[in-house]
Amino acid sequence: MFGVNRTTNARPREFATATMANGPERKNSHMDFASLGLSEKVLKAVEATGYKEPTPIQAQAIPHVLERKDILGIAQTGTGKTASFVLPMLTILEKGRARTRMPRTLILEPTRELAAQVEEDFHRYGVNHKKLNVALLIGGVSFDEQNKRLDRGADVLIATPGRLLDHFERGRLLMTGVEILVIDEADRMLDMGFIPDIERISKLIPFTRQTLFFSATMPPEIQRLVDQFLQNPVSVEVSQRATPAATVTQKLVRSGSAAFEKRETLRGLIRSAENLNNAIVFCNRKRDVAIVARSLERHGFNAGALHGDMDQRARMAMLDSFKNGNLTILVASDVAARGLDLPAVSHVYNFDVPTHADDYVHRIGRTGRAGRTGEAFTIVTKPDGKYVSSIEKLIDRKLDWVDGDALPKEEESGGRRKRHADKDDRANKGDRADSSNRPRRDDRKKPAAVAAESEENPREERRSKRGQKPRENRKRERDDDDRTGFRDHVPAFLLRPVRAKHSSPT
Numbered sequence: 386m387f388g389v390n391r392t393t394n395a396r397p398r399e400f401a402t403a404t405m406a407n408g409p410e411r412k413n414s415h416m417d418f419a420s421l422g423l424s425e426k427v428l429k430a431v432e433a434t435g436y437k438e439p440t441p442i443q444a445q446a447i448p449h450v451l452e453r454k455d456i457l458g459i460a461q462t463g464t465g466k467t468a469s470f471v472l473p474m475l476t477i478l479e480k481g482r483a484r485t486r487m488p489r490t491l492i493l494e495p496t497r498e499l500a501a502q503v504e505e506d507f508h509r510y511g512v513n514h515k516k517l518n519v520a521l522l523i524g525g526v527s528f529d530e531q532n533k534r535l536d537r538g539a540d541v542l543i544a545t546p547g548r549l550l551d552h553f554e555r556g557r558l559l560m561t562g563v564e565i566l567v568i569d570e571a572d573r574m575l576d577m578g579f580i581p582d583i584e585r586i587s588k589l590i591p592f593t594r595q596t597l598f599f600s601a602t603m604p605p606e607i608q609r610l611v612d613q614f615l616q617n618p619v620s621v622e623v624s625q626r627a628t629p630a631a632t633v634t635q636k637l638v639r640s641g642s643a644a645f646e647k648r649e650t651l652r653g654l655i656r657s658a659e660n661l662n663n664a665i666v667f668c669n670r671k672r673d674v675a676i677v678a679r680s681l682e683r684h685g686f687n688a689g690a691l692h693g694d695m696d697q698r699a700r701m702a703m704l705d706s707f708k709n710g711n712l713t714i715l716v717a718s719d720v721a722a723r724g725l726d727l728p729a730v731s732h733v734y735n736f737d738v739p740t741h742a743d744d745y746v747h748r749i750g751r752t753g754r755a756g757r758t759g760e761a762f763t764i765v766t767k768p769d770g771k772y773v774s775s776i777e778k779l780i781d782r783k784l785d786w787v788d789g790d791a792l793p794k795e796e797e798s799g800g801r802r803k804r805h806a807d808k809d810d811r812a813n814k815g816d817r818a819d820s821s822n823r824p825r826r827d828d829r830k831k832p833a834a835v836a837a838e839s840e841e842n843p844r845e846e847r848r849s850k851r852g853q854k855p856r857e858n859r860k861r862e863r864d865d866d867d868r869t870g871f872r873d874h875v876p877a878f879l880l881r882p883v884r885a886k887h888s889s890p891t
């Protein structure tokens with residue numbers, strides 16, 4: 386989703402052009418990693434990853450980090466920005482060693498997933514730095530293991546702000562030895578209400594430190610932080626391209642505005658997809674993420690949810706499952722998905738039209754990466770018109786509509802439809818508790834086609850020749866018969882046989 390300078394180099398299309406805000410633009414078409422000043426050990430590790438040349442942000446930032454200058458990097462994830470601080474940090478950390486409870490460097494990340502991802506990158510790029518201690522301080526996991534890591538002395542501490550301050554308040558941590566502070570995804574920290582924590586942490590670290598600050602956007606609150614905590618920073622800006630990759634087919638689909646109607650439209654879209662390898666379904670609200678994922682699962686799709694209310698273990702398991710291909714459809718919110726290094730996907734579905742046009746570009750940038758083809762569908766209801774217009778304005782083109790009538794239809798009884806409508810009504814009033822966060826126990830890969838309509842299914846054809854009802858319909862009848870209202874989750878005591886009362890003879 387980032388632009389490339391097509392005339393000057395042949396870099397994969399994800400990587401952006403960079404401009405130096407306080408210096409002339411440096412072209413890095415002939416630049417290689419060896420000319421950036423990185424150590425031999427780091428260069429070997431980079432070679433092992435197979436990277437051919439630095440991305441623009443790496444080429445621009447790394448020499449300045451090595452000169453120990455403060456950096457203001459205006460860049461999103463996907464630009465190679467993590468390596469732009471990890472690689473020079475590894476080089477710098479080769480000299481000196483960590484002392485107990487006194488980390489030498491600190492990286493702040495807004496979410497546990499991002500923190501874990503940066504830790505992974507340290508291990509990947511630090512394969513030749515065997516003695517380097519990296520500690521991850523994130524919520525949702527026990528303090529004991531983290532304490533042990535801190536006691537051993539951490540060269541690199543990667544943390545979310547809340548957990549870091551918890552350790553500090555318990556007296557397990559001294560920040561006076563921190564030489565490099567990295568504040569990553571600052572605008573997301575702002576979204577998540579972490580700015581007071583960041584200010585507090587920044588004040589606990591010596592003023593003489595080097596600060597590397599990254600943010601995709603620069604709202605006034607972020608600019609204020611930069612003015613307060615960075616000293617004469619070198620600014621490196623990676624320009625975001627507002628037009629999505631040309632290899633992505635983008636379509637709009639009209640739907641009724643009730644959530645159950647949107648879910649039906651979504652199923653129709655998935656069922657009619659050709660070559661669906663894996664997909665992300667984006668919802669605007671995290672409550673809907675859980676509901677949509679669960680509904681897809683109930684309809685036989687291999688789907689799972691990723692949202693901010695899930696516990697750490699469940700989020701990681703879900704993400705791993707999607708990355709390794711065991712999970713086909715990931716339903717996610719923007720906040721949960723932003724910044725994550727998710728695999729390239731064949732299909733993106735916007736269950737809701739994003740209210741910020743930027744988010745649209747970001748979402749559909751998950752497909753059609755590196756010249757591959759991808760498909761993006763956006764479900765549009767009547768009230769969404771203004772959001773569609775602002776997207777079309779941003780990407781500077783009109784989007785095509787899919788004929789909603791051409792989608793596979795589902796036959797549903799009026800009763801079931803009414804129940805859905807009632808349920809949606811309740812959910813909208815906020816009285817629905819959802820517990821669909823757990824990854825599926827049976828996480829074998831199921832192609833989307835498994836969920837295809839039964840007419841194409843030879844087994845169902847045989848059933849109908851035998852005069853049997855299709856399985857799907859039998860299930861529906863069962864559902865409609867469900868008088869307990871618990872559907873598949875009837876408590877055991879209700880299933881126990883009721884013993885008839887013997888009336889005593891008079």
Ligand code: AMP
Binds near residue numbers: 462467
């Ligand atoms: P990031 O923006 O740090 O999340 O990186 C996005 C992706 O780009 C990651 O999957 C990295 O492995 C990859 N990457 C980072 N640097 C390079 C490079 N110089 N060449 C090719 N891929 C890279």
